[in-house]
Amino acid sequence: MAAVGDLHCREDQHGRFRQFVKQINVEADLLLLCGDLTDRGMVEEGKVLAEELSALRVPVAAVLGNHDYEHNQAKEICGELSRAGVHILDGDHFIFEKTLGVAGVKGFGGGFGNATLQAFGEGQTKSFVQEAVHESLKLEAALSHLDTPKKVVIMHYAPVAETLEGENIEIRPFLGTSRLAMPVDHYGAEAVFHGHAHHGAPQGKTKSGIPVYNVAMPLMTKMHPEQRFLLLEV
Template sequence: MSRTASPGVVRFAAVGDIHVTKDHAGTLRGFFAQAAEAADALLLCGDLTDYGTAEEAKVLADELAAASSVPIVAVLGNHDFESGTPDVVRQMLTKAGVRVLDGEACEIEGVGIAGAKGFAGGFGRGSLGAWGEPAIKLFVQEALNEALKLESALAKLRTPRRLAMLHYSPVSSTVQGEPTEILPFLGSSRLEEPLLRYPVDAVFHGHAHRGTVEGKTINGVPVFNVAKPLLTRTRPEQPPFYLFEVPKP
């Protein structure tokens, strides 16, 4: 569907977990072009590369050229950190015109977008507490730091319409379907807390390939798991990105 079909809305195509490798060169341009044709902007929710290497980031940047007709906004995921050079991934994407958010915010056609990677730690009563060994406290502190990044980004927005982007999930509902044993590593309720203080129209994340596409925060904000493997499996009749419409401010 062309993005000119709904003139009263801003359309966002959201997808995560593309896991680009060097072998993807030349294979994703049609997908990105399709997303750009359907939407006014493209949102990339982390795990954009498979090992976070410069080579993979270069392939991704080249493929994204097919979507250069629309703004592209991204957050990084855990895979983009695997090689210890997330700044290289960020720099290559930025050079290609992608806005990479890490506790920052931006605006597209009057819609504010706040983004951060997020982190793990569990949900609700199952959340890991900062008690005991220093390593546990460091783990919990990382989740708190990412929640603070999200809150900082949300606090910067002054637009009437707002979206939030993460890689890790802020709610348990969109990771259901994954093995119970790994649920605490797929997100954290600490990421939900800023979303309760700063209202948004929707939240997008990835990471949980076998999760559930749609969920909600405690206060009813829709949360969408847009991991590409999940969208491919659960909605085979549609392109593997989630199209979300926001009324024009």
């Protein structure tokens, strides 16, 4: 499978992903997209990306990222991508060839370990924490319905702090939360893929040892300039 996030497609980028699509068609059986598919959350950007991805000959499962919500057009963006054959996941799953289940959520921030933000104090703080809890519960529901021999998880925000090494320490709590790792450790998975951390580290692990891969395209381009995505066999 190929995995990548943070494509940040803009409306003036016709042809930008042509070579990317050709490589995916040759090298992968499945494509996983980990959020920030558009740059400013505009439906016009979604149309351009859908046009680019329509040449894919492999199935695609995706989640949205924070950029995809910027202009409150996420529903319309999902519609454009769905018509191009992209399976958008938001607390649900996609099954590939009856053997691999893909569970997906956007995720949210909130911090990690003992420094995870708690729902105490102002209502705004409680709302922030509740969003992270809600995303975790959606992932738990998606994983609980999967009975495939193998399963992987895709999200936009990071479930572990390790893959944020390299990002400014001040913003790391806003790039993910360990709440997202809890359902993964409970139900198990072959791997977790996320984006969002353009300057982060490529790999980490959950508490139970499940591999976590940061596949943000800026990071992948730095590591694999010839392909701009992670290729992994499971």
